[in-house]
Amino acid sequence: xxxxxxxxxxxxxxxxxxxxxxxxxxxxxxxxxxxxxxxxxxxxxxxxxxxxxxxxxxxxxxxxxxxxxxxxxxxxxxxxxxxxxxxxxxxxxxxxxxxxxxxxxxxxxxxxxxxxxxxxxxxxxxxxxxxxxxxxxxxxxxxxxxxxxxxxxxxxxxxxxxxxxxxxxxxxxxxxxxxxxxxxxxxxxxxxxxxxxxxxxxxxxxxxxxxxxxxxxxxxxxxxxxxxxxxxxxxxxxxxxxxxxxxxxxxxxxxxxxxxxxxxxxxxxxxxxxxxxxxxxxxxxxxxxxxxxxxxxxxxxxxxxxxxxxxxxxxxxxxxxxxxxxxxxxxxxxxxxxxxxxxxxxxxxx
Amino acid sequence: xxxxxxxxxxxxxxxxxxxxxxxxxxxxxxxxxxxxxxxxxxxxxxxxxxxxxxxxxxxxxxxxxxxxxxxxxxxxxxxxxxxxxxxxxxxxxxxxxxxxxxxxxxxxxxxxxxxxxxxxxxxxxxxxxxxxxxxxxxxxxxxxxxxxxxxxxxxxxxxxxxxxxxxxxxxxxxxxxxxxxxxxxxxxxxxxxxxxxxxxxxxxxxxxxxxxxxxxxxxxxxxxxxxxxxxxxxxxxxxxxxxxxxxxxxxxxxxxxxxxxxxxxxxxxxxxxxxxxxxxxxxx
Numbered sequence: 001x002x003x004x005x006x007x008x009x010x011x012x013x014x015x016x017x018x019x020x021x022x023x024x025x026x027x028x029x030x031x032x033x034x035x036x037x038x039x040x041x042x043x044x045x046x047x048x049x050x051x052x053x054x055x056x057x058x059x060x061x062x063x064x065x066x067x068x069x070x071x072x073x074x075x076x077x078x079x080x081x082x083x084x085x086x087x088x089x090x091x092x093x094x095x096x097x098x099x100x101x102x103x104x105x106x107x108x109x110x111x112x113x114x115x116x117x118x119x120x121x122x123x124x125x126x127x128x129x130x131x132x133x134x135x136x137x138x139x140x141x142x143x144x145x146x147x148x149x150x151x152x153x154x155x156x157x158x159x160x161x162x163x164x165x166x167x168x169x170x171x172x173x174x175x176x177x178x179x180x181x182x183x184x185x186x187x188x189x190x191x192x193x194x195x196x197x198x199x200x201x202x203x204x205x206x207x208x209x210x211x212x213x214x215x216x217x218x219x220x221x222x223x224x225x226x227x228x229x230x231x232x233x234x235x236x237x238x239x240x241x242x243x244x245x246x247x248x249x250x251x252x253x254x255x256x257x258x259x260x261x262x263x264x265x266x267x268x269x270x271x272x273x274x275x276x277x278x279x280x281x282x283x284x285x286x287x288x289x290x291x292x293x294x295x296x297x298x299x300x301x302x303x304x305x306x307x308x309x310x311x312x313x314x315x316x317x318x319x320x321x322x323x324x325x326x327x328x329x330x331x332x333x334x335x336x337x338x339x340x341x342x343x344x345x346x347x348x349x350x
Numbered sequence: 351x352x353x354x355x356x357x358x359x360x361x362x363x364x365x366x367x368x369x370x371x372x373x374x375x376x377x378x379x380x381x382x383x384x385x386x387x388x389x390x391x392x393x394x395x396x397x398x399x400x401x402x403x404x405x406x407x408x409x410x411x412x413x414x415x416x417x418x419x420x421x422x423x424x425x426x427x428x429x430x431x432x433x434x435x436x437x438x439x440x441x442x443x444x445x446x447x448x449x450x451x452x453x454x455x456x457x458x459x460x461x462x463x464x465x466x467x468x469x470x471x472x473x474x475x476x477x478x479x480x481x482x483x484x485x486x487x488x489x490x491x492x493x494x495x496x497x498x499x500x501x502x503x504x505x506x507x508x509x510x511x512x513x514x515x516x517x518x519x520x521x522x523x524x525x526x527x528x529x530x531x532x533x534x535x536x537x538x539x540x541x542x543x544x545x546x547x548x549x550x551x552x553x554x555x556x557x558x559x560x561x562x563x564x565x566x567x568x569x570x571x572x573x574x575x576x577x578x579x580x581x582x583x584x585x586x587x588x589x590x591x592x593x594x595x596x597x598x599x600x601x602x603x604x605x606x607x608x609x610x611x612x613x614x615x616x617x618x619x620x621x622x623x624x625x626x627x628x629x630x631x632x633x634x
Contacts, residue, residue: 052534072537073546085535089553099539102549150540 003028004049004154004186009058011044011210018044020210021058026154026203029184031177033197036207037233042190043082045207046156049188051075062153078152078185082159084143086131092118092142093127099149117145120179137168144176148183155180155187161196173199194234198222206230222278224264228348231276238282238318240275244268244347250275253314255293262343272350279321281344284309284328285337292337297330313338379613386606396603404607413591413608417615420571420587427509428567432559434510435517440551442518443526454522460515469579472508473499476580505581509573513566520562524555560627564620571616588612 004026011019018041026032034042047053049060051072059068067075078099086095094101096117097110105113118127121141126134134142140160147155160176161169177200180187191197197204198218206213206221206229214226225231232239242250246269248259257275259265267273285292293313301308307327309320320338322328330336389399407413442453475481476498483495498504532554536546552559574589588608596605 050538052537071542072534073540073542076540077538079535079538081531081535083529083531085529085531087532087535087550087554089550089556098536098541098549102536102540102545146539 003063004188005061005064006045006049007059007061009045009048009055009060011041011048011053012056018210019048019055022210022212023058024205024212024215026186026188028186030202031180031187031200032189032203032205033201034188034190034205034207035194035197035234036192036213038192040207041210042192042207043158044210046158046188046190049154050077050079050156076150076153078147078150078155080143080147080155080157080160082162084139084163086139086143086146088131090131091127092123092129092131092134095131095142096146096149098146103150113149114145117149118142120148121145122175136164137172140164140172144179148185152185155185157187157189159190159192161191162193169196170199176200198234204234206233208233223344225276225346225348226266228274228276228350231274231346231348236279236319237276238279238316240277240313240316240318241350242273242275242347244271244273246270250347252293255314257293259345259347260342264346267347267349274348274350276346276348277318277340277344279308279319281341282311282318282320283339283341284320284330285339292339295336295338297332297334297336299332300330311336311338382606382609385602386610388603388606390601390603395600404601404604405611407604408607408611413588416586416588416591417612419585420589420612421615421619423505423509423577423585423587424567424570427506427513427570428563430506431510431513431517431566432521432562435514435521435562436559438514439518439521439525443522443528450526454518457515457518460511463512465512465573465575468512469508469576472504472511473579476504476507499580500582500585502581502585505577505585508576508580509570512573512576513569516569517562517566520565521555521558524558528554556627560623564623568616568620571612 006022006024009019009022010017020041022045034045036042044053048055051060051067051070055068059066061067062075087098090098093111093114096114100110100113101107115127118124118141121144123138123141123145126138126142131139131142140163143160144157147157157176161172164172173196176189180200189196189200201218203215204218204221205215208229214221214230216224216226221230222234225234225237228239231237240252242252242257244265244267245251245256247265248261250257250259250273252275295311295313295318297309298312298317299310301310302324304324307322307324309322309328309330311318311320318338328336384398385396386404387400387402388396389401390396390404442450445453477483478495478497481495481498483492483497486492487495528551532550533546536550537543541549571587572589574587574593577586577590589612592605592608592612595601595608
């Protein structure tokens with residue numbers, strides 16, 4: 001089974017540490033997203049996996065075999081670059097067949113395989129065109145087909161959809177995921193778009209400043225962020241400064257809030273902390289309700305499909321998200337009581 | 351932008367380069383063409399007229415051989431020079447920005463040296479008494495110092511030296527703009543550094559390489575001092591003989607005829623190169 005493992009991988013460029021002691025295991029056939037803001041080291045990590053950069057320390061293994069010193073051309077990986085890196089001097093079919101031609105496969109076989117792959121990515125009738133005659137979406141598909149030509153052990157993609165417009169991007173996310181499931185190829189995608197990661201991945205690896213912040217299934221990362229960075233980066237979170245007085249109680253602006261037994265606590269007691277909660281878990285009640293925090297409605301944003309209530313809670317701005325059918329009858333200026341859905345809160349170290 | 355109240359580029363502006371070309375190229379060329387068919391007055395100068403005597407004189411085994419020598423020397427210099435300039439420029443483009451500037455400035459300073467200075471410097475450098483022969487003796491490679499000039503080697507060294515900056519200048523912009531991800535993509539797909547270079551980098555730079563070859567070829571065709579300083583008489587190019595006819599034999603019609611023929615032959619060769627080396631059709 002070709003699973004990909006990184007053990008204590010570090011990459012330094014001079015004094016700058018781009019990747020700091022990263023260890024992870026990617027199981028066979030899974031779809032992994034490396035997610036993080038620009039400059040967090042996710043592309044460097046992908047290039048280390050590809051062998052395009054040499055690690056300063058640590059090892060990279062595929063199916064238990066050390067690949068650290070194996071050059072890129074001998075790893076049998078597939079890769080889609082951010083610029084796509086299609087060869088302008090070759091036709092579409094020649095681009096897709098390039099990995100096979102290089103391996104000395106007969107021309108007819110390479111051509112047949114190229115057509116099969118172009119069919120797989122739903123590109124018909126463009127085999128003999130030049131790259132510059134294709135649209136952005138078509139080029140994207142050619143790059144994906146080329147990356148899959150040799151049935152790679154691992155398929156690496158560096159921000160593959162970033163050049164596409166929003167609609168096409170969402171469409172390609174679904175298509176890429178379906179293609180990966182059909183082929184069962186172990187896939188690692190670098191992205192800074194959290195929606196993209198949540199749409200496609202089995203496993204999300206959140207990175208920041210060269211370190212892995214959290215590894216988990218998309219909903220796990222979304223529901224149970226490991227730290228303030230993850231809570232703020234994935235989706236929108238209300239991050240409310242608070243104080244964890246004992247294991248199950250927090251104090252927000254002088255008011256005491258009892259935590260639900262299923263709420264997560266990722267920090268030591270009696271310390272400054274942050275309460276993280278998703279907008280869809282913020283509920284409005286009457287301001288006289290028990291266990292509710294008083295807040296003032298600052299603005300109501302009605303988007304048709306959803307209604308956002310921007311609230312001022314003890315000087316902190318938080319948002320409550322409602323389906324139009326369930327919208328409470330409040331307007332800007334009203335004072336309301338705020339409660340959180342049971343088990344939806346995470347208390348994180350500040 | 352039609353209908354806007356702007357000042358469109360006046361049409362006559364296109365006439366400026368045309369005028370330039372006419373004054374500085376076509377008129378002199380027409381004068382040369384006129385002189386080439388003029389009647390030579392032996393011991394004197396020439397009289398206006400129309401005769402093809404000068405052209406007829408050129409079509410002999412002697413001058414044919416000189417023409418071939420000239421073309422072969424320039425073609426050889428072009429291949430060697432671009433062969434050196436290409437890897438040089440690839441390495442240059444991978445250096446730090448600051449170092450690149452320094453190297454380019456040094457390289458461009460070669461352009462400020464005249465053919466005379468380069469020719470005589472090289473002839474000293476390759477001489478028996480003051481040249482590299484002594485260094486080779488010191489290093490134990492030669493038992494006794496020897497002269498490397500005049501020779502074909504010395505001539506080629508000189509021609510490549512003066513043409514190298516031009517070749518690098520033609521190659522530098524496209525090479526430094528080349529997306530490094532392209533050769534990385536080739537590596538990811540199984541091509542080692544050499545295969546990637548031959549199947550991706552070189553085909554992508556075919557245009558600039560061809561351009562550099564043509565530039566060096568045409569540029570070195572005009573070299574007339576280096577063959578006399580660094581080469582043996584059999585390496586004297588057509589340019590040397592044109593100078594000889596024009597300056598020393600006072601046979602301007604014949605010199606002009608040779609110049610016209612040299613121009614025609616080199617234009618034909620450049621055209622042929624472009625035709626053969628232009629973009630190929632899909633060969634799938």
